[in-house]
Amino acid sequence: MSMEEPANKFEASRHARRQLRGADLAKPLVPLAVGMIVLALWQGLTQYYHVSPIVLPSPLAIAHALVTHWRQLLFASWTTLSITLAAFVLAVIGGVALAVLFSLSKLLEHALYPYAIVLQVTPVIAIAPIITIWIGYDRIDLVLLVLAWIVAFFPILANTTLGLRSADHNLIDLMRLYGANRWQILTRLQLPTALPFLVSAMKVSGGLALIGTVVAEFAAGTGTATGLAWTITLATRNLQMAEAFAALVLLSLLGIALFFSLSALEWLLLRRWHESALKKIQ
Amino acid sequence: MIQFACSSYKLGESALVTTMSLLRLHRIAKTYDGGLAAIRRLDLDVERGEFISLIGPSGCGKSTALRIIAGLMAPSEGTVGFPEGRPEIGFVFQEPTLMPWRDALSNTALPLSLRGVPGPEAQRRAREALRRVGLAGFEHSYPRALSGGMKMRVSIARALASTPRLLLMDEPFAALDELTRQQLNDDLLQLWREDGLTVIFVTHSVFESTYLSQKVVVMTPRPGRIFDEIRLAAPVARDETYRLSAEFSADATKVSQALKLAMQEGKESTRHNRNIAMA
Numbered sequence: 001m002s003m004e005e006p007a008n009k010f011e012a013s014r015h016a017r018r019q020l021r022g023a024d025l026a027k028p029l030v031p032l033a034v035g036m037i038v039l040a041l042w043q044g045l046t047q048y049y050h051v052s053p054i055v056l057p058s059p060l061a062i063a064h065a066l067v068t069h070w071r072q073l074l075f076a077s078w079t080t081l082s083i084t085l086a087a088f089v090l091a092v093i094g095g096v097a098l099a100v101l102f103s104l105s106k107l108l109e110h111a112l113y114p115y116a117i118v119l120q121v122t123p124v125i126a127i128a129p130i131i132t133i134w135i136g137y138d139r140i141d142l143v144l145l146v147l148a149w150i151v152a153f154f155p156i157l158a159n160t161t162l163g164l165r166s167a168d169h170n171l172i173d174l175m176r177l178y179g180a181n182r183w184q185i186l187t188r189l190q191l192p193t194a195l196p197f198l199v200s201a202m203k204v205s206g207g208l209a210l211i212g213t214v215v216a217e218f219a220a221g222t223g224t225a226t227g228l229a230w231t232i233t234l235a236t237r238n239l240q241m242a243e244a245f246a247a248l249v250l251l252s253l254l255g256i257a258l259f260f261s262l263s264a265l266e267w268l269l270l271r272r273w274h275e276s277a278l279k280k281i282q
Numbered sequence: 283m284i285q286f287a288c289s290s291y292k293l294g295e296s297a298l299v300t301t302m303s304l305l306r307l308h309r310i311a312k313t314y315d316g317g318l319a320a321i322r323r324l325d326l327d328v329e330r331g332e333f334i335s336l337i338g339p340s341g342c343g344k345s346t347a348l349r350i351i352a353g354l355m356a357p358s359e360g361t362v363g364f365p366e367g368r369p370e371i372g373f374v375f376q377e378p379t380l381m382p383w384r385d386a387l388s389n390t391a392l393p394l395s396l397r398g399v400p401g402p403e404a405q406r407r408a409r410e411a412l413r414r415v416g417l418a419g420f421e422h423s424y425p426r427a428l429s430g431g432m433k434m435r436v437s438i439a440r441a442l443a444s445t446p447r448l449l450l451m452d453e454p455f456a457a458l459d460e461l462t463r464q465q466l467n468d469d470l471l472q473l474w475r476e477d478g479l480t481v482i483f484v485t486h487s488v489f490e491s492t493y494l495s496q497k498v499v500v501m502t503p504r505p506g507r508i509f510d511e512i513r514l515a516a517p518v519a520r521d522e523t524y525r526l527s528a529e530f531s532a533d534a535t536k537v538s539q540a541l542k543l544a545m546q547e548g549k550e551s552t553r554h555n556r557n558i559a560m561a
Binding site for chain 1: 349352353354371373375377379381382383384392393396397424425426444
């Protein structure tokens with residue numbers, strides 16, 4: 001048996017990394033360059049053809065709107081972001097908790113899972129008016145939170161349930177042989193097995209929480225909370241397209257930040273042992 | 283058929299004489315919930331310190347037998363007896379079945395931590411077990427960084443960590459390449475000799491069973507039963523030269539022929555059953 005094998009494996013990946021280093025540096029520059037070219041064309045064409053700012057504002061006009069309305073936009077961003085994050089965190093807690101309960105009781109899973117699916121397949125925009133009436137216009141932030149939670153919840157539940165069920169049956173047998181109880185099998189085997197499933201669900205769910213918040217804002221309107229989506233609604237009604245675009249830019253940035261944070265979390269949690277983290281090196 | 287009756291009679295007799303048996307399987311039968319009969323009948327006496335191989339075609343209930351012995355599965359009929367009390371049991375599967383999120387040391391310490399052995403003591407014993415399987419220096423390697431043979435070594439170290447008296451192995455080396463397998467066979471024999479372990483080793487390789495064991499138990503196709511028990515007169519110390527010796531090849535031929543007959547009998551008995559069903 002060759003003891004050098006793993007050393008070779010590391011050697012190979014180190015070698016591959018060295019080769020990649022040059023390309024790695026250039027990699028983010030390519031999409032950045034594309035973005036700059038598009039922005040320059042956009043600016044040039046809107047100026048050259050005198051496109052009305054009501055139809056399509058130029059990038060500079062959007063930047064100007066960003067600067068002049070920064071206080072209002074920052075507040076709206078914070079509203080959207082805080083509701084998104086709260087919905088996301090509650091979706092993770094609720095989804096994982098329910099998945100664990102499902103794994104402990106087949107009966108419970110059998111009884112509740114269909115309703116989780118009903119919640120998932122019913123379009124949130126159709127539930128929004130009803131939830132709004134129930135909770136009331138004086139607590140719009142809570143309405144948004146509930147609606148975003150409904151959207152973000154299901155992927156966490158479905159994936160974690162699958163992950164908990166994917167535990168190696170031989171390992172379960174082995175742990176039972178060594179006298180493990182149900183709790184030990186859950187915490188030492190099933191939950192770590194479910195972790196990669198959960199993390200990939202979180203990446204989907206984080207994006208969905210943002211979409212849920214935005215859709216809910218459009219549907220429920222404003223009362224006590226004015227987020228980015230409602231800012232866009234108001235701005236377009238008043239034909240302030242530059243401001244609408246500025247809010248849209250911030251919304252995209254929020255989505256991107258969310259995605260990268262969750263990718264970083266995935267890397268932190270799985271880098272040491274999971275195959276997906278190894279593939280990234282090679 | 284006559285041969286089968288003879289061997290089972292002999293077996294019954296030896297069970298009366300033996301006083302050192304660690305494990306006694308009495309009329310074990312197993313039919314799964316779906317109606318699939320895995321084991322028709324199994325009577326087996328395992329002496330303390332013995333190295334036994336269970337050999338037979340795939341699906342003959344060898345793995346089922348191991349699970350029943352380990353207490354992971356209840357037999358449909360019959361009893362599993364431990365005359366000296368239930369020993370500490372180690373189990374090694376065909377796959378290494380390691381936890382990918384734990385390093386080699388932590389994987390090895392699993393049985394100990396489940397048993398509530400305090401951390402430092404568990405670590406010390408796991409380190410020792412890893413050293414014994416030749417993995418000193420790899421304590422903090424994760425399974426993904428280890429080769430197939432090394433993962434299997436960790437799996438064996440984990441089984442050894444709980445200092446078992448009975449080691450159950452379910453085709454542990456089947457997925458490994460020939461050289462690695464031979465090396466592991468030799469190392470396993472050394473561990474067996476050093477610890478005075480009792481080993482029940484499931485395999486479908488004639489050579490492996492002949493090389494490793496003192497007794498080869500040949501099983502028929504499903505539903506499995508014992509076709510023959512072959513006691514091998516091999517020396518305790520076996521190595522490269524033994525593997526090439528005339529003695530070894532004579533024993534291997536014996537096992538191989540018994541296996542061939544067992545397969546034929548399996549076919550005949552199915553034909554026989556079918557005839558009865560048709561009549």
